Amino acid sequence: MNPAGHPSANPCEQALAAWSGRHPVSSTSVVAVAYSAGADSTALLLAGASRWPGRVVALHVHHGLQAAADGFEQHARAFCDQHGVPLRVTHVDASHERGQSPEDAARDARYAALARLSQDAGAACVLLGQHADDQVETLLLALSRGAGLPGLAAMPERFERHGEVFGRPLLGVAAADLRSWLQDHGHTFVDDPSNIDERFTRNRIRARLLPAWEACFPGFRGLLARSARHAAQAQRLLDELAAIDLARTGSPPAIEALQSLSRDRQGNALRAWLRQLGVAPSAAQLDELLDQVADCITRGHGIRLKVASGFVTRDGARLSYGPASQPPTL
Structure with missing residues (x-):
């Protein structure tokens, strides 16, 4: 009452x-x-x-x-x-x-x-x-x-x-x-x-x-609910930016186009690409992948990083994600 x-x-x-x-x-x-x-x-x-x-x-x-x-x-x-x-x-x-x-x-x-x-x-x-x-x-x-x-x-x-x-x-x-x-x-x-x-x-x-x-x-x-709403809004903006960047780099991303972005934008785009595949890299895995992408400056430089149950690898000019049994491709 x-x-x-x-x-x-x-x-x-x-x-x-x-x-x-x-x-x-x-x-x-x-x-x-x-x-x-x-x-x-x-x-x-x-x-x-x-x-x-x-x-x-x-x-x-x-x-x-x-x-x-x-x-x-x-x-x-x-x-x-x-x-x-x-x-x-x-x-x-x-x-x-x-x-x-x-x-x-x-x-x-x-x-x-x-x-x-x-x-x-x-x-x-x-x-x-x-x-x-x-x-x-x-x-x-x-x-x-x-x-x-x-x-x-x-x-x-x-x-x-x-x-x-x-x-x-x-x-x-x-x-x-x-x-x-x-x-x-x-x-x-x-x-x-x-x-x-x-x-x-x-x-x-x-x-x-x-x-x-x-x-x-x-x-x-x-107050905490308001903070959560702010975080959700910021994430939506990052998702929009990732869509713009993946339209530019392709999906899967072209390595050279990815390297033209800032490291933060690379990380955001890579998270979005892997999320589309149902994969969620840890912060340490993403940092390692960004380091490998940065070092990939010659045709013969390989990329291979385990994420979840598969591997991110280099497939010619692009990145690729596949099962653990998939051999690396240069």
């Missing part, structure tokens, strides 16, 4: 209206909400059902990673029945491969499953419940790892994966506001016990760093 005694509005509703204003949804389209049964997705689902009555479908992914997962699904079914929202559920195998973290494996499996469910439902997009605290955690995690602009840009509010559009309308809404509204209005949700396990870095940030930031800088979430 607000001070005047009237029911308070779901804080997600204004955020959802703003997001859909920037990314319009057709007046006849189905909208999917990724519904874990947790607090954030519960508040988002209720806001979506209020904004688009009869056009919202809830998508629930059962990872099978913990005993509580069965209870999450049961709660999701009961809640959706209570509120008249259609629910689609799928079970996935989120086991991780050698060298892959369990968190990455679960996230990849979840996005793939959500895309399939959404496509089956004929939905225009899938809305995700990540909020301002999640965005701050992502930014602090990126800072702690020495990330570049893509990492500092944190989570985008709209992106595409597995042929599906995903949206994050709640990146400006604090977790405490969501929970307070749900509790004030008697809406039930589940708490994932893994969210308090401080073996995970993100949970340590949530439990230890965020309270300290709040004590020193009240309202810091909005």
